[in-house]
Structures are given as C-alpha cells and as structure tokens.
Amino acid sequence: MCGIYGSTIKYGEDVLREKLNKASFRGPDFSALWDCEDVVLGHNRLAIIDLDSRSNQPFLYKHLAIVFNGEIYNFLELKAELQQKGYSFNTSSDTEVICAAYLEYGASCVQKFNGMFAFTIYDSRERVLFGARDRLGKKPFYYSHSGTEFEFASQPSQIALFNDFTVNQQAIREYLIWGYVPEPRSIWTEVKKLPAGYSFTFNCYTGVLKTEKYWDLDYSWANKFQGSFDAAKIELKGLLTDAVKIRMNADVPLGIFLSGGIDSSLIAALASQMRDSVKTFSIKFNEKDFDESKYASMVASHLGTEHHTIECSYDSGLDLIENFSRYYDEPFADSSAIPSLLLSKYTKNHVTVALSGDGGDEGFIGYTRYKWINNVSPIFGLPLSIRQSLAACVNLSPNYVHKLIGMGISLRDIEILYVKMFGGMENSWVQEPDLGLNNPFREILTNKRKNLLENLSDFDIKTYLNEDINTKVDRASMAFSLESRSPLMDYRVMEFSRNLPTRYKYYRGSQKRILKDILFEYVPAQFFNRPKAGFTMPFKEWFRDELKEYVLDNLSEKELQSIPGINVKRTLEIIKEHMTGKWNRYPQIWKLLVLQQWLKAYDNKALASLSHVI
Template identity: 60%
Template structure:
C-alpha cells in the first residue's frame, strides 16, 4: 500500500522530490526514485509485507523495473507456481511476484492477480511501460499523455506540479450530480483516470498509448447459479471465509472496522473465529439517530474482540474539512469521508492494516433505495401523464421522501430517475444537470437479460462503489498511512453474487438475505434487529446550527458566482430553504462547500506550484 509515480518528462530532481512529497502520507516508510533511460519511476512506501528495505521500490527484477501500490493477496500461491516454472525470488514481497508473472504471462498476468492494485512495469530492453488497475478500482491511477509525454501518479496533484492545468467544467458538472468525478475524467482537462479493470501499454519510442479492458461483470449472466439456497449459502460462506483469510496476512498489526451493521460484523465474526484477540474499531456520534456505537459494542462483546470506540465531534470534524483537499485532491462530496478520516486517524494509533465491510450493499442488495426503487419501478408501467397526476397528489404531503417520490416519477425514463436519485433528485440549481448524467455504463439499463434489481446492483458496482466508496476509503485511510482491505470486494465474491437469483438476496422484504443467514451462524439475529443506518454525519443539523456561519460565509452570493454550471440565485435560495427548515438541502450544500474549498486550494497551489487557467 503506497503511492506510485512515473514520468517520461525529465524534471529536475527537486521537482521529483516535490511530487513525491506531495503524497508522502501514502507511504512514510521509504521514498525514492530512479532515472532509467527515458523514464523516471518514484515510490512512497507503506511497508506491509516484507518490511526489509530489499523490498523498497522502484524494484528491479531482471530487466524490469516496477512501482506498485496495493496488495496481491494470492501472491504466495502464485509464487509457488512461478518457482516451479523456474523463477527465483530475492524478497518475500508480492511486488516481485508481479514482475515474474508479467514475464511468464505477459499482459494477461492481471487475470492471475487477486488483490487491489495499481502498478507500472518498465521494460528496460524494449522501453515499454505496462500498467494496470484492479478490477473494481480500489486503488487510484491518474495519468496524462500527449505524444512522448506520459506521466502517472496515485494522486493527481502530483502530476499538476510543474504543469499548466485547466479545470474541466464538464467534470465539475458531473461532480455536482454524482458527488464525485466519474472515471475516466478527472477535475482537470489534462489528466485522466485509468478505468477500473483496465490495463495500458505505452511505447516510449513512439508515444503509442493504448488501454485494454481485462475484466467486466457478467452482465449477460452466462453462468447462472443453479443450486438451492442452502447450497448457495454454503458456497458463499467458503468464498467469504477465504477472502477474509487471505487478507489477514500482514507483517504489521491488523484490525477490523466494526460499525455494527451486517457486512462489517460478518467480516469481524469470521476474522475473530480464526484469529485470537482481533482488534475492532467503530465511530461514535453525539447526535441522536446517527450513533450505532452501542450496537457495535454489543457485537464486539459477543465476538470477544479488543474493541475501540472513537468519538466524532464537530470541532475535530471541522478541522478535517479544512484539510480535506490535501488528501482527496478532486472535489468529493460523500460527507461520510469526514468520519472515515477521523476513524482512520485514531485507528492508525493501534494498527497499520484494517479490514472493512465495503461491497456488501452493492452485491447483495442492501441499500434502502433498492427496496424503494423496486416499488417505484412499478409506477413506470403507467403513462407519463398518469404518473404526473399521481405526483400532484403525493407532493401535497409535507413528508420529504414523499416529495422526492413525486419528483422522481415525473421523469420520462426509469434510468434517469435512478441517476438523479443517487444525487438527491432536485437539480433546479444547476444550469444543465443532463450533462452530468451522461456517464459511462448507463447502457446497463438497456440489458434485456437482467432484472431491475440486478441492473441496480451492477450499476452501483461500476459507478458508486468504484467512484465513491473506493475513493472515500482509499484517500481516507491513506491520509493517515493506514491500509484498508475489503473481503466482500473480492472479485470472486462479486462475481458469485451476480450469478445468484434475486430471491437469494432479497425476499419477503429481507435485504441481504443470504449474508444475514451466514452472519447468524456467528452471532444471534436479535443483535441486528433494527433499521439500517448509513455511515453519515448529522450535516443537516450542523448546517442549521453549529456550522451555520461557516456555510453562509463560504456560500455567499459572491462566492457562488465563482462556481461554474450553477444558477447563483437558485442556489442561494436553496441554501436559505435549508436554514429556514423548509427543505433538507444538506446534500447539495455539502457539494457546494466542498467545491468552494477545492477551488480555493487550486488558487493557492497555482500561485506556488502550478497554474490553473
């Protein structure tokens, strides 16, 4: 788990030091770089496996040089196979295994890796660069390419140093819809993201650059699970148990996030069954209705873990808001990033690796919006005119959710409804919200071979899980040099879940049915008999009270005029609606706050290190 960097531009060494220092929090244990012919490779290391300096990077294996961010969980099994084929190794790291696998399997080496990764290999003989990003996009990879000019990094701000970059206004429009900048765009016109499940090749001789998709969800369901429910439960238990086990290997202290929900509790239960004295961590909010720490404590007591509760307060949260841009680089409006940062900050005092329950909601239909959308979808069988009349009746209700439903069913297509719903539905404050909705993977809605629930699951896996959850967790943990591993995001678990009938995951109103039945083998069901609660902050309350002055100062009319793509007057009216209690606009206000802070950071950096046109 580290930060990688590389370039074909021969910068002065002082500039390279600046670029590496910009992301030093990703790898505080060692930082270094090498010039190899036309390529400079750099690395910030967070030592997790084989702590010896022999595994520092850039690492040399025969005629290959490599920089690698992440973990290959099955590297020991791969190492045995490669040793049998004649390969020899000088370290106990997974990094060497990547290079040997590349020599043996070529570009297809990525199909042999089970892990989270972003890496680049430089062949000193052919002057070719080969790199890849893991299947689900857990590790970031940013790059810029123009002719022979190729530069990549874990954090886009590293690329910005020494360059003239310009803000991508269409990407910002997409941010205002989704709450993050969807791949392959970045917040800058000159920088892109390598998409999840893709590899690339760059020829330093010719400047030829190409990408290749090496993995995709089985959207056609060529392999459908034919076994009965009990057999599926047993098969999934084996898969998840192995996914947890291979992620428990580290040469540094390791723990588990335990929120009190189904997913993290399952991971903690399996880990604590097979390992002694597992450390678990959760966060506590003072505000009523947002705190699940009491449930996490009960589960920890049952599992007999070494449990730690961390309190989130407004003062420390505000401090993290101010430093938010240093770690996230791009505008990112998932407010749970703040408690994630806080949880990581205090967890790092105890461990260097932590397992999380991320990935369960998307694959096993856990979000409440799936139940809501499954019901609302039936209304889309009615003509639009009839839906509008129904909406007129529903909108009379003072209930916030009823008003959202009324807005939603007036959309002409169900696919646009889901996209709008993820971002809060109401976009009258944007000049042209339709621009932001035109993102990759919208074609899933035209699939004839999948159910509506399967479409939602696949769509969220490719968009929300990738662009939001993975970004939140990677930046939030790496900000404090903490590695996060997600067993439920093992690609084998994701693929298996895609083959299951809907009824195995959602039946009788029970969501995540199969995961719950597995969990209840480890912990009594009554510990989880409560409504699902998201990992969120009480922003709506804070904005009207403790943070009211902060909001009004940073989102004044003059500040709003600096934001592209919004209607200033409607945006200001929206903020006042929230302050008066007329309408909960916390999601939209947070997006605007994050962007204004990001824009302020860009101007500051432009003066000292790079220019923003």
C-alpha cells in the first residue's frame, strides 16, 4: 500500500519533491524519485511484503521502471509460473512479479493479477507508459493529459499542486446529488480518474493516450450457477477461505475490522481458523441508537480474538470534521468516513494491515434498500395516473416519510425511484435537480436479462462500492498509513456471487442467505437476530444540538452564496426544516459542510501553499 506519482512534465526537483511529499502519509517508510529523459517516477512506500530496501520503489527490472500501489495476492503462484518460463527474481516482492508478467504477457498481464492495484510501468525500449487500476476500484488512479504532457498520482491534489487548474462545476453538481464525484471526472476539470477495470498506454514520443477496459461484470447471466444451494455454499466457502488466506500474507502485524455484522464476522471467523491469535477492532458510539460495539464484542468473545474497542465521542468526531478536507482530496460526503478515520487511526497503533467485510452487501444483496425496493415494486405495476393520484393523497400528510413515499410512487418507473432515493429524493436545492438520472451506469438498472434485485446489485458494485466505499476506506486507512484488504471483493468471489441464483442470496425476505449459512457454522445465528444497522454518525442529533452553531455559522446565507450549483433560498429553508425538527435534512447539510470546507481549503490561488501533512 503506497502512493505513486509520475510526470512527463519537466518540473524542477523542488516542485517534484513537494508533489511527492503531499502524499507522504500514504507511504512513510521510504520516498524516492527516479528520472529519465521521458518521465519522472515517484513513490512513497508503506512496506508490507519484503521489508528489505531492495524492494523500494521506483523499482527497476531490466528495461522497465515501475511505481506500484497495492498488493497482488496471487504473486507467489504467478512467480512460480514465470520462473518455469525462465524468469529470475532478486526480491520476494510482488512488485518484481508485475514487471516480469508484463514482459511475458504484455498488456494482458492484468488478467493474471488477483489483487488491489494501481501501477505504471515505463518501458524504455518502447518509450511507453503502461498502467492499470484493479477490477473493482480499490486503489485510486488520477491523471492529467494535455498534448504530450501526462501526469498521474494516487491523490488528485498532487497533480493540481503548482498548476492553475479550475474547479469542475459539473463535478460539484454531481457531488451534490451523489455525495461523491463520479468517475471519470474529478473535482478539477483538468484531472480525471482512470475507471476501475481499465488499463492505459501512453506513448511518450507522440503523446497519444489510449485507455482500455479489461474487466467488467457479466450482465448477461449466461453463466448462471446451475448447482444446488449446498453445492454453491461449498464452492463459495472454498473461494472465501482462499480469499482470506492470501490476504493474510504480510510481513507486518495484521488485524480485522469487526463491526459485529454478517460480513466482518464471517471474515473474522475464517481468519480465526487459520491463525491462533487474531486481533479485531471495532468502534463505539456514545449514542446507543448508533452503537453496535456490544455485538462485535460478542462475536470476538465467541471466536476468542484479541478485541479492541475505540470510542467515537463528540469531541473526537468534531476534530475530524473540522479537518476533513485534509484527509479527502475531493468533496466526499459519506459521513461514515469519520468513524472510519478514527478506527484506522487507533488500529494503526497495533497493526499495519486490516481485513474488512466490504463488498458483502453489494455482492450478496444485503442492503435494506434492496428489500424496500423489492417490496414496493408491485405498486409500479399500476398505471402511472393511478399512482400519481395515490401520491396526491399521501402528500396531504404532514409526515416526512409519507411525503417521501408520495414522491416515490409518482415517478415513472422503479429504476428512477432507486436512483433518486440513492441521490436524494428531494433535490430542489440543487440547480439541476434531475442530474442524478444521468449517471452513466443507470442503464444497468434496466437490463432485461436480469431481475430487479440483481440489477440493483450490479449498479451498486459499479457506483456505490467503487466510488463511495472504496474512496472512504482508501483515504481513511491511508491517512494513517494502514493497509485495508477486502476478501469479499476478491474478483473471484464477486464473479461467483453475480452468477448465483437470486434465491441463494435473497430468500423470503432473508438477505445474504448463503453468507449467513456459512457464518453460522462458526458463530451462533442468534447473535444476528437484529435489524441491520449502518456505519453512520449521529449527525441528525448533533446538527440540532452540539453542532447547531457550527452549522449555522458555516452555512449562513453569505457562506452559501459562495457555493456554486445550489439554490440558496431553498437551501436555507432546508436547513431551517432540519433545525426545527420538521424533516431530517442531515445528508444535505453534511454535503454542504464538506463542500464548503473543501472550497475554502483548496482555493486554487492558495493551493501551492496548502499543507497536507497529517
């Protein structure tokens, strides 16, 4: 887990050092630049595999130079394959294996890698840069391309530093809907994201950049699993066991994020079968409605792990809120980033690698919203005129939830309902209120070859998991030089889940059915007889109480007028609705607080002097 940087622009050494140092928190163990006629490569290393200095980067292998962020979990297997083909190795690192695989297989080498990665290889013979981002987008890759100039980095502010870039107004509007900036856009007009599952080639001589998709979900369901539920469970258990096993390979201390939910408990259970002593970490909220730490403790006690609980208090939360833009380079409004930061900060005191349960909800139909959409879907069999009449009646109620239901059933189809409830049902405060319907992946929701639940799952894998969850975890963990690994995001597990019959995942209202059946072989089912809870902050209450003055000061009419893309008058009404208890508007308020903080911190004129030291 590291930070990478590279550029064909001939910056001075002081500028290059500043750009590299801006992401030094991603890799505090070693930092270096390597320069040649065509390109400068930079790397901040967090040493996980082969701690020896021989594996420092930029790494040279024959006529190749590489900078690499992430882990290739199957590198030992691939290394043995390449040795049989005559390749020799001087380190025990996965970085060297990537280089040899590129020499042997060319651009198709990415098909061989099982891992999370973002890398760039410079081939001095061909004078080209080749790179890729992992299938599901665990690791970030930002770049800027203009003419013959090409610059890339793990963090967008590295590229923007000392450049007169412009804030992308369209990106801001998309952020106000989704809570993040969807790929391939970034918050800066001149900087883009390499999409998940893509590789690229840049010709240093001609300046031509080509990108190519090398992996995607199977939307056809042509390879649907034909075996029994028990057969599927056996095969999935084998895949999960191996996914956990290969992610426990590290030359540094390793632990597990344990929320007490299905996914993280399953990872902890499988890991406990492979190692005598396992460390687990969870977070505790003072507000009892948000606190699930007791469930994590129950699971940890049953599995016999060395368990640690960190308390997320108002004071610790406020400190992270006020410094949020220091950790996230782009506006990012998932409030669970705050406890994720706190958990990572504490966990780093004990381990350098942590396994997580990310990916289980998306891959195995686990979110509560899936059940809700499935339950209301029969209503959309009624003619639109009838539903609109029903909505008019429901809207007479002063109840907030009733009004949301009215808005939902009056929409043209259920796919639009899902997109709008995901980005916010009521968007009158945004200048382009229907922008959320323009998501490039929305066509997934209308795929006729799969049913509604499978389409929702595919959509979330391509959007929410990739853009929200992965961004949250990458920035939160790397802010404190901690590596997070997600066995349920092993592409083999994800591909298998997408080919399973829906009833193996969602059956008579029971979600993640097959994962639960595997988990209950290790942990009693009664531990999980409770409603699913999200990893969220108590902002609804805080914004009306402890943080009320903070909100009103930072989102005054004067402050709101400086935020592009919003209807100031309607936004002030929304803030008032929340403060008076009329409606719960904390998601909109949090989006605005994050954006306002980011715009102040990353003002282009002050960008060069902005400190990103954590």
